[in-house]
Amino acid sequence: MTRVGDGWRQHSADVLAALLRRSNDFGACEDAVQEALLAAAEQWPRDGTPEDPKAWLVRVASRRLIDAQRSGDARERRESAEGRSAARLSASTQALPDDDTLRMCMLCAHPDCSDASRVALTLRAVAGLSTAQIAACFLVPEATMAQRISRAKATIRASPAPFAPPTPEDAVTRLHAVRHVVYLVFTAGHTTAAGDHLVDVDLQHEAVRLAERLHRAVPHDPETAGLLALLLIDHARAAARQDAAGDLIPLDEQDRALWDHAAIARGVRLVEGALPKGAVGPFQLQAAIAAVHGEATTAAATDWAQIVVLYRMLARIAPSPVVELNLAAAVGMAAGADAGLTSLGPLLEDPVLGRGHRVHAVRAHLLERAGREAEAQEAYLVAASRTQSIPEQRYLNRRAGALGRLPVRPDSRVTR
Known part of the structure; x- marks a missing residue:
């Protein structure tokens, strides 16, 4: 049976995107999805996981959103604003990729927010990370991150076009923010910030899945190819990074026979194909560093001089x-x-x-x-x-x- 937490991470962006087609109130939509998750936590263990978990979550979250919109003295004003924004949102989102997860990534990378706020909001909305997890990614206190996310939501609410698609002028900036988000999701899973477990496999798979989707959406973007290459090569070492007790095994002591060499080879091909295509970006260089480690047959064979050159670049x-x-x-x-x-x-x-x-x-x-x-x-x-x-x-x-x-x-x- 699918665990509730897995369902949330897998479908969170799709469910939130479905609600945002009905409303431009990001906070209300997120609250409705959270309530749907709580309902799932109560009902799925008792009644069994639905055949279509995403549809179930969308249906329940939509009901919660409607209930919230109908309550309170501001009902008429809110419904009027929602009607105007829904038409605008319906038309505007047609230009975005035909993928709810990527659509949510791009929408959260709103031009009125700071880069850090875009990343934090997307980690919350798309990947389903807790505020504590996001704070650990940014090396800031949890309270600071909670304020940052709240400010991002408020900024988007105040915008005249809260969830408009990227213009040609800000598309590059939004794509950069999305890549950064995917990388931080992987980082959060690669070595968890706290607790008894070294690796969060769900987060790692989610990040690789997002990188694959993003690469398919922009197959000729070298930095996106570099991001996917980096994640593939790093994730290929996952089976060798901890022992049976879950304890960390450093890179130079890992059993390289446990590495996924097919994934490493694919990552190397991706970065080799991306590097000659134009200006070299940070993800391409990080992927190149990972490739040097991945292609070394032993720790002693690692070309550290080349790695120093790449890090200096x-x-x-x-x-x-x-x-x-x-x-x-x-x-x-x-x-x-x-x-x-x-x-x-x-x-x-x-x-x-x-x-x-x-x-x-x-x-x-x-x-x-x-x-x-x-x-x-x-x-x-x-x-x-x-x-x-x-x-x-x-x-x-x-x-x-x-x-x-x-x-x-x-x-x-x-x-x-």
């Missing part, structure tokens, strides 16, 4: 502290741990990276490679204390314990 066209962190790690592998630590030094003062665990985990790894075991152990413990992912905590604590300087409990939980 990425840092020029899409600079960010995370790119600089990955570059420092690659420099440490290509030119030695001391060179990597030198590159890493300034990043420890970054206000966002410094609060998280990844910069400290990279520093610990480089310190260990440099033979500075006491410092490495301390860095591993700091990193473990700054992640809420239990598998990552266990991994980092085990690495600290293996250095043997201080007593460390491998399964200890450390909260922020």
